[in-house]
Amino acid sequence: MAEEDLFKQFKEHSVAEFFKKNRQMLGFSGKVRSMTMIVHEFVTNSLDACEEAGIVPEIFVQVEELDKEKEHYRLTIKDNGPGIPKSHLGKALGQMLAGTKFHRYLQQRGQQGIGAAACTMFSYITTGQPTKAISCHKKVKLTANISIDYKKNKPEVEEIDEVPTEESGLQVISEFKDVKYEKSNYGVYEYLRRTALANPHCSITLIEPTNEKIVFPRSILENPARPFEIKPHPLGIGTHDLLEFAKHNKESRRLSSFLQETFTRVSAGKVDELRTLVPTVDFNRTPDNITWEEAEAIVKAFKQVKWIAPTMDSLVPIGKGQVEASFRNIFNPEVLVVTERSPKVYRGGIPFMVEVGIAYGGGVAAAGKRGEVMRFANRVPLLFDSSGCAISETIKTMDWKRYDIREFEEEPIAVLVNLVSVHVPYTSAGKQAIANEEDVMDEIKFAIMEASRGVQKYLSGKRRAHEIENKKKIVNRYVQQLSSDLAGLSGEKKDGIEKKLAQIIEEKYGGDVPPEDDESRESEAKEEPNGENGGDGDE
Template structure:
């Protein structure tokens, strides 16, 4: 028989009410730093580099500047390091530098639907908090706008209020434009691996061919990744939300911050692809006056708007807001950094997922040469490089839609019998105005059908080109082996023949060698004729089929 449930009469609602407290978002992330990717000694250090580097690249991209980034990691003690990252971006003003580095969920990106690396405003301040938690020290920031004046300041976070604390503010003269940040961290470790800062930087250079990165590792070794292109990528544009991609809650929050005075102008100005015809249809479908103030919209009214959006036809979302890497640029940096023997790159057209968000997929398959991962024993393994908005994703591969798409391809069909153990580098880049990450650490893309399908199609297209190359390569190798096999016996055969025929051995040798080469050439010619015949037959069949239609 089940025991009778005991009610604890000492815990009253009043007693619980006394325990009722609130905490700031800074305190939340302090307890949940794993959500920011700040866990594990190696991973934490890579995450820190990632946060600073993506901010530098975003800032340069918005200001149309060719980025030059200098990174330095110094070892101060066991599991204790200092990180310095300096860029040549537009810099920060003293008014916002505190918020940028000392306040969580603050920034210039989260409120705009735009292809950027940062999305939530937790990167830079997350690092400040981590530094503070593990060393008790603030981060140092120097910034200048290139007008001869600079300032330096130390920043920490008041975790209770999630407000920045600034100290030691100094102004000085130097013609520096950009941001330099220096911070100390404990509980981190620099170790070269597939998930190390060095690999992160190498992959950043591959996906961002217009960037020069100079990295000094803790041993003092300099790694320089020079830009392979002087072309600044097209500046991504902020896009208005598409009616098919919004929820009731979205509509209400946009309505609260709109400049429009009437719901009708709010709909017209604040949504993508809202034409006069669509507006007319929507006004017929809702039962309230569209001249009312958008700020007074009720939940039910917003629900009616979203329902009307679903039932109305709109043009697909604008896709010219995306800034892909580009086929030529991928080829250049792949050849300079990965150095494969053969490379096939495919850039797909922009598409839309969840009805409202534009995205674009680009892939590259590099085979042979230095492609693939090299194990300590020299063995080669397949390497999958994932990128989202030109940021390398080094962690959580198992839960990422990109990995899923790569694994769903039947590589045998493309000449890679044992994919896992082949010298191959598969590069997949996804850019979107809103990348659907699986978590705040932004290391894996959510499994969305439209995205997985696009990646798969791109890989199959690139795979077909790779398989043609691999087939030609195999044939060439076979021919070489046959030649070597024949040539191996020529000295013996010619010496035996010389004895029997009394003809000079040298002469016989030359003749035999010519014979082998002629035979192989003849075989090649026959093959070509056979291929041409087969093609002609194929055409005949096709034209017959046309006639019979």
């Protein structure tokens, strides 16, 4: 090819066109997984919308098999949320990277503005049919057919009807091929079961292709506390981030006030420290024309200042009581331990926390579960890509024998791990695995260790009680013979001697099981740092 012809093939492509060609990056790989991912995207959006509007969520999911040979399904998902206004309906369901989440420092299930539009695109490229959306918002019921122009990443909306209504909520009806409904550990049923476990305030109804109706009722009547939206922390941004914030600033006339209003924990005193550290930067100038070199110097100075950690009011875990209630409802285990770690930060300024529940024996064994790991991020089940997830990797490296769990994958044990953060470090746009961030993995490890100690205490006590009972039985075998021999030697009555021996044995072996030294706790204390990177520093 001649040099002048080299760039004749040069073309621009939209983000939608990219994901159309690489849909596996969004989780659409494999028929069962694709079906589950579609349900995942719409259900997480429904939960976020309901909670942000202060509505206790009710979600309805129906899967209909239209043609078994062609693997053609119709999926209906309905919620009782606030609905979507007419002006945003097309973009919400038919344009990638459009939404209310990507730009906010707020704990939410979704965070990219890709998922719903990706489902609309997947429906269109596998069936040629648009997605039907029925949005009831502020007493207006709007019915529209939505598809996506993937060349331009723009929604194509055909309005069908607009009528008054007293209802609120969103209903999405979409057809898909190249998907499959299967009641497996990776299917829609399991996804919704785990969603109900982590969201006890939500009522979920599932109608399967067989018309079987399954209801996951709510166990509490109120939504969890609403997380607060926070400002970015100085330690969590880079040079380009600072320039972007400055470029779009419309309120602050000085760089000093811009820093205080844009970022959390930046006070007038901290600005004075920055002035000293970066004397070449004029903090009285307008922020929109600072140079790369100046921004780079400011970011470098950020790392030299002692900052208070970000506020942790932005984090809302499932809660210890709710995890216990959910576990007992599903498994009714022999022993259950739940731990909730204090909040920390990763990448210098992004707040997060970890909660862990471990259930052992009882209903776990009865359900045939062995070494089950239930991964969650902001209450969302992560069913896929477990091998590349920080949670799975941490559990794999645990020395379970230290906690009297000899073979994790063979024991009747179920472990729940939920990562809570304003920005979950997913490994891909599919949002099914958590990246191996060192600070995050450390906290996951410490949380699992903490919960495992409770399980170990129970198991070691049970084992020692069993050993003592065996010793007691062995000694009791010789009581009659020994009492006869002693009676012959002493001339006393056998019954009295036998009664006295039984009393001695009961005093020796019948009391409370003595505590065992917790050697594992001592070794763990050496692993866990004394300081906590989430604690407040001095201003």
